[in-house]
Amino acid sequence: MSRSCVITTEEPNWWLTPPAEASCEVGGTEQEPSAERANGWDRQPVALVRFADSAGLADWVASLLLRDRLLRPQRPLGLATGRTMEPVYAALARQVNGLTPAERQELRRRWCSFNLDAYVGVDRADPRSFAAEMASRLTTPLGLDPERVHLPDGQADDPHAAAECYAAQLAATGGIGLQLLGLGINGHVGFNEPPCEADAPCRCLELSPATRMQNAGAFGGDPEAVPQQAITLGLREILAAERLLLVVTGGAKAEVLARTLREPPTPELPASWIQLHPRALVVADGAAAALLDASCEQGELLA
Ligand code: GLP
Numbered sequence: 001m002s003r004s005c006v007i008t009t010e011e012p013n014w015w016l017t018p019p020a021e022a023s024c025e026v027g028g029t030e031q032e033p034s035a036e037r038a039n040g041w042d043r044q045p046v047a048l049v050r051f052a053d054s055a056g057l058a059d060w061v062a063s064l065l066l067r068d069r070l071l072r073p074q075r076p077l078g079l080a081t082g083r084t085m086e087p088v089y090a091a092l093a094r095q096v097n098g099l100t101p102a103e104r105q106e107l108r109r110r111w112c113s114f115n116l117d118a119y120v121g122v123d124r125a126d127p128r129s130f131a132a133e134m135a136s137r138l139t140t141p142l143g144l145d146p147e148r149v150h151l152p153d154g155q156a157d158d159p160h161a162a163a164e165c166y167a168a169q170l171a172a173t174g175g176i177g178l179q180l181l182g183l184g185i186n187g188h189v190g191f192n193e194p195p196c197e198a199d200a201p202c203r204c205l206e207l208s209p210a211t212r213m214q215n216a217g218a219f220g221g222d223p224e225a226v227p228q229q230a231i232t233l234g235l236r237e238i239l240a241a242e243r244l245l246l247v248v249t250g251g252a253k254a255e256v257l258a259r260t261l262r263e264p265p266t267p268e269l270p271a272s273w274i275q276l277h278p279r280a281l282v283v284a285d286g287a288a289a290a291l292l293d294a295s296c297e298q299g300e301l302l303a
């Protein structure tokens with residue numbers, strides 16, 4: 001029997017436990033870390049927190065990001081772009097507005113984030129770039145120092161060297177603390193396109209036709225207009241984060257989410273590697289979790 005997913009209604013205790021002391025307590029039940037192994041790696045239970053409505057989900061995820069910056073600023077925050085994250089950043093901006101001036105100042109002082117990915121060949125000032133997206137949704141509304149919001153340099157003459165440089169910059173900080181992740185329709189996280197091994201490093205790669213189709217909306221609906229290449233943190237850097245937070249919304253992702261959590265980890269579904277992480281939390285709305293609901297009870301393990 002696989003133990004790939006536990007449905008829970010709240011943040012599990014082990015999620016906040018410092019790495020060296022984690023006990024994998026989920027839903028009030030002590031679980032030994034799974035002894036099941038996949039490709040030589042330990043496979044761990046993944047907790048799924050399900051929200052009936054997307055607004056509640058965005059608020060909750062935003063509160064986790066805010067708390068991470070205020071309480072655990074030692075390591076940088078790993079951030080993602082995409083439609084899933086738009087309401088999350090809007091909720092974060094609202095929550096930051098509700099802080100006292102002193103708290104806001106502290107947040108700005110402690111802020112350090114590294115984004116997962118960037119298109120190659122898209123100018124930072126181009127509204128379709130992830131840099132522009134982060135500036136308008138995060139840096140400006142939160143009043144952050146842009147120097148503290150890091151993204152790969154998609155405009156570099158040599159994007160392969162830029163990827164190496166970005167990995168080195170991240171490594172110099174000690175690596176990601178909390179890593180926010182979205183899910184691609186083809187199972188990618190960041191821009192780690194299938195097939196992708198769990199130790200794939202930060203690199204420049206070719207985007208798949210499926211991803212260019214998924215992201216065509218920002219390019220006038222034309223997949224051919226979507227850049228052919230991107231720089232992405234690899235599964236290596238993602239899995240090295242202290243904690244993973246995968247956010248999935250909408251019925252279009254129901255099938256890939258169910259496969260991500262149920263199938264043994266495989267290069268064909270890069271997101272499935274999160275099963276190897278000891279502190280992975282999945283947050284989904286009802287539509288995205290629909291295929292998991294059918295076979296899960298609250299607090300029960302998926303078979
Ligand atoms: C994109 C990005 C990811 C993003 C994911 C989901 O292609 N590379 O960082 O999280 O795919 O995107 P969306 O939220 O728009 O569905």
